[in-house]
Amino acid sequence: MKKLIIIPAYNEEKSLLSVIQDIRDNAPGYDYVVINDASTDGTKQLCEEHQIHFLDLASNLGIGGAVQTGYQYALQEGYDIAVQLDGDGQHPAAALLEMERFLRTDEEDAQKADLVIGSRFITKEGFQSTGARRAGIAFMCTLIRWASGTKITDPSSGLRMGNKNVIRLFAGWYPWDYPEPETIVTVAKCGYKIHEVPVMMRERQGGKSSIGNPLKAVYYMVKVSAGILIEAIGGKRK
Amino acid sequence: MTLRIQIVVIAIAVLAIILTFVLIKKGLLGLKITLPWMIVFVLVILFAAIPDLMEKVSHLFGIYDPVNMVFFLGIVFLVMVIYSLTVSIYTNRQKTRDLIQKVAYLEEKLEQKQGQESDDR
Numbered sequence: 001m002k003k004l005i006i007i008p009a010y011n012e013e014k015s016l017l018s019v020i021q022d023i024r025d026n027a028p029g030y031d032y033v034v035i036n037d038a039s040t041d042g043t044k045q046l047c048e049e050h051q052i053h054f055l056d057l058a059s060n061l062g063i064g065g066a067v068q069t070g071y072q073y074a075l076q077e078g079y080d081i082a083v084q085l086d087g088d089g090q091h092p093a094a095a096l097l098e099m100e101r102f103l104r105t106d107e108e109d110a111q112k113a114d115l116v117i118g119s120r121f122i123t124k125e126g127f128q129s130t131g132a133r134r135a136g137i138a139f140m141c142t143l144i145r146w147a148s149g150t151k152i153t154d155p156s157s158g159l160r161m162g163n164k165n166v167i168r169l170f171a172g173w174y175p176w177d178y179p180e181p182e183t184i185v186t187v188a189k190c191g192y193k194i195h196e197v198p199v200m201m202r203e204r205q206g207g208k209s210s211i212g213n214p215l216k217a218v219y220y221m222v223k224v225s226a227g228i229l230i231e232a233i234g235g236k237r238k
Numbered sequence: 239m240t241l242r243i244q245i246v247v248i249a250i251a252v253l254a255i256i257l258t259f260v261l262i263k264k265g266l267l268g269l270k271i272t273l274p275w276m277i278v279f280v281l282v283i284l285f286a287a288i289p290d291l292m293e294k295v296s297h298l299f300g301i302y303d304p305v306n307m308v309f310f311l312g313i314v315f316l317v318m319v320i321y322s323l324t325v326s327i328y329t330n331r332q333k334t335r336d337l338i339q340k341v342a343y344l345e346e347k348l349e350q351k352q353g354q355e356s357d358d359r
Contacts, residue, residue: 035342054346055342055343055345055346056342056345056346057338057339057342058338058341058342059334059338061335061338061339065335065338065339068339069339069342069343072339072343073343076343176331
């Protein structure tokens with residue numbers, strides 16, 4: 001079985017090496033690909049020097065386009081499993097084997113899920129984010145449950161593992177920015193099963209949050225809410 | 239409408255048509271995308287040349303003052319144009335994204351192949 005780790009990286013020169021090392025040590029059997037999203041720091045040079053496998057985007061696409069590039073790569077290269085793992089070091093590679101246990105990779109396993117999400121909030125261990133952010137997350141959870149009937153505790157988690165169904169879906173369609181919450185609804189709408197696994201996350205080691213200031217937070221909530229509603233209404237994406 | 243403003247308006251519209259024509263010939267614009275503008279320029283010439291026409295058309299719409307009709311139709315036209323531009327910007331963004339993704343993939347394949355070839359030697 002072919003398994004791929006997708007690592008979107010925009011200016012992650014400080015944390016990328018330890019992320020790769022973590023994967024080599026703690027995720028045996030997994031291939032990985034870094035998607036360098038036209039970083040302006042030394043991310044690309046770092047990849048070349050240390051022979052880190054990477055795809056180089058000629059122009060910055062943002063998180064959505066970068067992650068989708070990884071799913072398209074997984075589709076082209078015939079991977080059975082693709083998992084997105086942030087390049088900033090907040091996701092432990094050791095969680096992948098646990099997540100994989102809940103992923104359906106052949107037709108018989110009807111109990112298992114097509115998309116497995118690593119969640120910070122099931123056992124509430126590890127880095128837990130700040131108050132205002134938690135409130136926003138609670139709101140998104142309610143909205144997603146209302147829109148798709150799926151119970152999720154960590155809708156914005158960027159640690160997600162998909163089987164071939166999800167790979168095909170995401171390779172064909174993926175939002176531009178802040179893609180995680182609305183794509184959960186997209187996946188549910190297609191009739192695919194979603195499961196959450198508790199994961200201890202670390203505080204990011206390098207890089208910056210994409211939701212830095214209050215204005216961006218407002219945009220984030222409006223965009224994500226609208227995205228969830230649009231995904232919920234009407235037919236499913238192909 | 240005074241004769242002078244009639245002449246000025248017609249002159250501007252004619253210049254705009256000539257400019258569009260030149261740009262199409264130079265390949266800087268396409269006919270399809272400029273056709274709505276061409277129609278507007280021709281209408282402007284028609285309305286400026288025949289003031290009675292504007293009066294009649296505005297009464298047809300139930301608008302008393304022909305000037306209000308000009309504002310109304312002008313805004314409707316501009317909103318339509320801007321909206322279609324938004325659509326085309328998004329389409330172009332999407333196409334650019336597809337290209338960037340494909341180039342990244344092909345670049346990796348190419349480097350892989352070159353690596354293999356240099357290993358073979």
